Amino acid sequence: MRIVIFSATSLIAQHCARIWAASEGSELVLVGRNIEELNSVKADLQVRFPTVSIQNYEINMNSPVEIQFALNELFATPVDIALLAQGSLTDQALASSNLAYLEGQLAVNVLSLSLCLENFAEKFEEQGFGSLAVIGSVAGDRGRAYNYSYGASKAFVEKYAEGLQQRFAATRISVTLIKPGPTATPMTTKHLGRMASPERVADDIVSAIRNKRLKIYTPRSWKFIMLIVKLIPFFIFKRLSF
Amino acid sequence: MILKSFGGIQVNPEFESPKNQDSVVAAISHGRYLPIGNSRSYGDVGLITKGTAIDSRYLNKFIDFDEESGILTCEPGVLLREIQELFVKRGWMLAVTPGTSLVTVAGAIANDVHGKDHHFSGTFGEHVVSLKLARSTGEVLHCSKNENSGLFRATIGGLGLTGFILQVSIRLKKVAGPYFDAEIIPFSNLGEFFEISKESEINNWQATVAWFDCSTNKAGRGNFTRGNPSLQSNQKPRKSRANISVPFTPPISLINKATLSPLNASYFHLQKALAGVKLMHYKDFYYPLDGIRDWNRAYGPKGFFQYQSVVPMSVSLEATQEMLDVIRGSGEGSFLAVLKTFADRESAGMLSFPMHGATLALDFPNRGVSTLKLFEKLDRIVSDAGGHLNPSKDARMSREMFHNGFENLEQFAKYRDTSISSDFSQRVLD
Numbered sequence: 001m002r003i004v005i006f007s008a009t010s011l012i013a014q015h016c017a018r019i020w021a022a023s024e025g026s027e028l029v030l031v032g033r034n035i036e037e038l039n040s041v042k043a044d045l046q047v048r049f050p051t052v053s054i055q056n057y058e059i060n061m062n063s064p065v066e067i068q069f070a071l072n073e074l075f076a077t078p079v080d081i082a083l084l085a086q087g088s089l090t091d092q093a094l095a096s097s098n099l100a101y102l103e104g105q106l107a108v109n110v111l112s113l114s115l116c117l118e119n120f121a122e123k124f125e126e127q128g129f130g131s132l133a134v135i136g137s138v139a140g141d142r143g144r145a146y147n148y149s150y151g152a153s154k155a156f157v158e159k160y161a162e163g164l165q166q167r168f169a170a171t172r173i174s175v176t177l178i179k180p181g182p183t184a185t186p187m188t189t190k191h192l193g194r195m196a197s198p199e200r201v202a203d204d205i206v207s208a209i210r211n212k213r214l215k216i217y218t219p220r221s222w223k224f225i226m227l228i229v230k231l232i233p234f235f236i237f238k239r240l241s242f
Numbered sequence: 243m244i245l246k247s248f249g250g251i252q253v254n255p256e257f258e259s260p261k262n263q264d265s266v267v268a269a270i271s272h273g274r275y276l277p278i279g280n281s282r283s284y285g286d287v288g289l290i291t292k293g294t295a296i297d298s299r300y301l302n303k304f305i306d307f308d309e310e311s312g313i314l315t316c317e318p319g320v321l322l323r324e325i326q327e328l329f330v331k332r333g334w335m336l337a338v339t340p341g342t343s344l345v346t347v348a349g350a351i352a353n354d355v356h357g358k359d360h361h362f363s364g365t366f367g368e369h370v371v372s373l374k375l376a377r378s379t380g381e382v383l384h385c386s387k388n389e390n391s392g393l394f395r396a397t398i399g400g401l402g403l404t405g406f407i408l409q410v411s412i413r414l415k416k417v418a419g420p421y422f423d424a425e426i427i428p429f430s431n432l433g434e435f436f437e438i439s440k441e442s443e444i445n446n447w448q449a450t451v452a453w454f455d456c457s458t459n460k461a462g463r464g465n466f467t468r469g470n471p472s473l474q475s476n477q478k479p480r481k482s483r484a485n486i487s488v489p490f491t492p493p494i495s496l497i498n499k500a501t502l503s504p505l506n507a508s509y510f511h512l513q514k515a516l517a518g519v520k521l522m523h524y525k526d527f528y529y530p531l532d533g534i535r536d537w538n539r540a541y542g543p544k545g546f547f548q549y550q551s552v553v554p555m556s557v558s559l560e561a562t563q564e565m566l567d568v569i570r571g572s573g574e575g576s577f578l579a580v581l582k583t584f585a586d587r588e589s590a591g592m593l594s595f596p597m598h599g600a601t602l603a604l605d606f607p608n609r610g611v612s613t614l615k616l617f618e619k620l621d622r623i624v625s626d627a628g629g630h631l632n633p634s635k636d637a638r639m640s641r642e643m644f645h646n647g648f649e650n651l652e653q654f655a656k657y658r659d660t661s662i663s664s665d666f667s668q669r670v671l672d
Contacts, residue, residue: 011300037262040303047304047314048328186261186300 002079004029006061006116007086009037011185012135015202016083017041021049029074031057061086061112067119075123081209082120084134086112090150102149109153114160121164121173129172133209134161136179138217141226142237165214174212178205181222245295248538249284249637250545250608253665256294260301263317263376263408269296270378270406276664277406279319279349282342284548285637286665287353287401293663296406298348305409312414313371318348318407323532325414330524331477334414337369343529348407353634354399354594357528358449358469360584363415367398367590374409378661382408396657399591401633403667405659417471420480422449424469424522428514429454432462432563432581436600439583442468449527451582453513455506456566456604457575464581465513469527480523487535495542495607502575509577541607547637549617550595550603552584553629558600561627565602565620572616576604592650595632603635614638633666644670 003020005013008030020026028045032038035058042054057074059066088108095102117134124130139147140154161177168175184195196219204218217223232240243257255276260266269275274293281288302319312334314325323343325336340355354367363369372386375397383405385394397404429435435452442450447468454464497505531537538546553561562581569576579602586598606613621643624631630647631639645651651671663672 040262040305043305044303047307047316186259 001025001081002027002029002077003081003083004031004074004079006031006082006084008032009034009041010085010087011198012180012183012201012205013083013085014041014044015198016085016205017045018048019202019206020081021045021052021054027053027055029055029057029079031059031061031070033058033061061116062107064115064119067115071119071123075127078127079123079130081131082124082133083205083209084113084116084120084132086116087135087137090147090153092145092147092149095149105149106153109150110156113157117160117164121167124173125168125171131174131176131209131212132164133176133178133205135205136161136177138179138181138222138226140179141230145241161215174209176208176213177215178208179215179217179222179226181217181219181225243295245278245289246281247285247289247545247637248282249547250538250541250543251286251289251637251665253289253291255290255292257297258294259297259299262301266296266301266406266408267376267380267382269294270376270661271380274661274663275378276662277318277348277352277402279346279352280321280344282345282349283353284546284635285633286669287634287636288349289665290663291665291668298346298407301408302346312416313411314414315409315411316347317409319346321346322350326524329414330417330420333416333418335417335471335524336366337363337413337415338366339528340366341529342532343525344532347410347412351398351407351410352400352402354589354591355634356584356596358451358467358582360582360596361443361450362446362448362585364585364587365399365590365594365596366412367594369413369415370398370590371411371413373397373407373411375405376408377405377659392653393657395590395592396654397591399589399594400654400657401593401666402664403659403662403671404657405662418473419475419477420524421472421474421476422469422522422524422527423472423519424467424527425519426513426517427466427468428463428510428517429466430463432559432566435462435464435466435581436559436583438466438468442466443583443585446470451580453509454579454581455510456569456579457502457506457577462563462566463510464579465510465517467527469522472521474521476521480525485535486533488537488539491539492542495544495546496540497546497577497605497607499573499575502577505577506575541605544608544610546605546607547613547617548603548605548635549620550601550632550635551620551624551629552595552597552599552601552632553624553627554597554599555583555586557627558583561623561629562600562602564623568619568623569604569616572612572619574606574609574613574616576606578603578605580604592654593633593648595630595634597629599629601632603632636666639670641670 009032038056059070090105136157137154139151140158164175180201182195201218208216246252258269276290278295298319301317303317305315307314339357350366354365356365375383448470450468452466584596
């Protein structure tokens with residue numbers, strides 16, 4: 001199985017890579033913006049799984065030209081799975097006071113993801129099969145004063161994925177949207193509350209892709225929490241502070 | 243962010259979690275800080291009240307493994323559990339491990355931890371081949387026995403006070419499989435313990451430890467456990483255990499005067515029932531408490547102390563007996579009372595805890611003044627015997643006790659990084 005991982009240095013992506021690398025005959029392509037970080041992820045995987053084949057690929061994930069060039073090369077050999085893991089947890093207070101920061105955040109959370117989704121869609125369509133997975137968030141379910149910039153970006157990703165799911169409904173191409181709850185990663189060390197482990201989230205991601213699921217919450221309990229949150233009428237919701 | 247020691251002390255320092263080595267070098271260059279790992283130290287060696295706690299847990303990648311020599315190179319935040327689980331399948335294990343696998347490799351070095359096999363393999367530090375150490379001056383230094391050797395010896399057991407460990411190379415040992423040939427032998431007093439200890443070392447048992455009951459009048463009854471790595475290459479996974487945890491902190495300590503005697507008695511009889519020779523998975527042999535998540539919560543909101551001392555071999559029986567008598571007389575009791583002998587070998591670090599003698603580790607619920615009074619009495623016995631306390635377990639020893647116990651302190655001081663301080667160093671060193 002040949003698997004391409006965008007933003008492979010993210011902790012969740014690293015844990016997914018470990019699960020995939022453990023199965024016989026996997027071939028991984030790690031894509032990211034910093035070759036040194038990619039090399040350290042590759043070295044780590046190679047110590048854990050000495051026989052797995054790993055290739056690193058450094059690109060600017062916001063550049064249409066670079067993405068197209070990379071995907072043309074990568075799809076020269078069939079790709080079974082693509083995971084798009086790029087994303088940055090936007091600090092709302094900073095985004096509100098510093099538009100340049102907001103622009104940078106949107107470049108990762110919106111621009112990069114849509115360019116990659118679109119280009120992967122085209123390549124999978126040409127190939128005729130494959131699994132495309134993208135990481136959204138529970139934050140995309142409702143706009144909240146606390147994190148609406150991040151939430152809106154994740155809602156964008158969700159609608160984009162839904163569109164692709166409809167487009168590929170009658171094909172051998174699956175599109176999976178992953179919606180993790182707060183996960184313990186370097187992005188969230190300063191946040192309070194219960195965090196899911198990245199290992200657990202990665203387990204859920206890999207099995208959702210294997211089962212060609214459309215949308216999953218991970219950990220699963222978030223499905224029910226967000227169902228209730230979504231059911232709160234807006235005139236009440238807007239007065240809540242959480 | 244709240245930072246909590248394993249014994250339950252809380253502080254609220256600034257907090258940073260660097261993701262790579264470059265961000266560590268940047269993070270340690272501005273102001274007072276302390277490198278921290280998985281916060282398994284009982285006392286305050288891993289706490290900083292004023293300054294920044296710089297977390298190594300996301301620096302947890304493997305870098306290289308040489309199948310010929312068994313030398314593993316990795317980042318500081320890798321947990322010992324990960325090393326054991328990954329490498330035991332390939333016929334390698336850590337040469338030394340403490341009684342929990344939930345510590346980082348850098349934490350194991352900074353506290354120069356020891357385990358059941360001290361008389362055979364020494365401390366963790368003896369198996370460190372080299373280190374990469376970042377100093378707050380911006381320098382990144384390679385340290386080994388041949389290069390920056392003073393700094394190397396200061397960093398092993400240096401309680402994190404000499405720099406931020408960026409990378410380590412350690413030598414693993416070859417094993418046939420994940421199992422131990424283990425034997426449990428009940429004993430009824432301390433004299434018997436020392437006899438079995440001696441006999442086990444003469445007969446080349448690589449790992450030895452004893453648990454004993456110090457809560458009743460049955461003068462030091464207990465169970466002695468010894469083991470050797472089994473030559474069976476059986477890779478069968480161990481029987482899965484129920485996933486036990488202490489789900490929340492109860493309002494009072496569950497280990498108290500009323501429960502202590504029955505707990506100790508049932509533990510004694512449980513182990514006694516298992517007496518004899520058997521095959522044990524390394525997780526059951528080395529890490530029995532890792533199976534109960536958050537067990538430290540059982541001590542309630544006030545937490546607990548661990549008191550670990552070592553006294554020289556020549557006076558070990560008398561001093562240990564005296565300590566037990568004092569504990570019994572005090573009305574304070576300990577559930578986990580662990581006794582082990584250390585061999586006569588040169589320590590890898592300047593401040594390493596082990597010395598040729600007997601070490602006693604006791605867990606006491608924090609009952610305030612009366613618990614601290616007991617410790618003062620125990621301190622006197624340990625000092626008079628020429629012993630000292632383990633800094634990585636300590637939250638209360640006096641400056642004098644520390645300075646009298648560790649003769650290399652003056653030499654160590656030369657290698658300290660002036661930007662680093664912990665609540666422990668503030669209390670007994672600075």
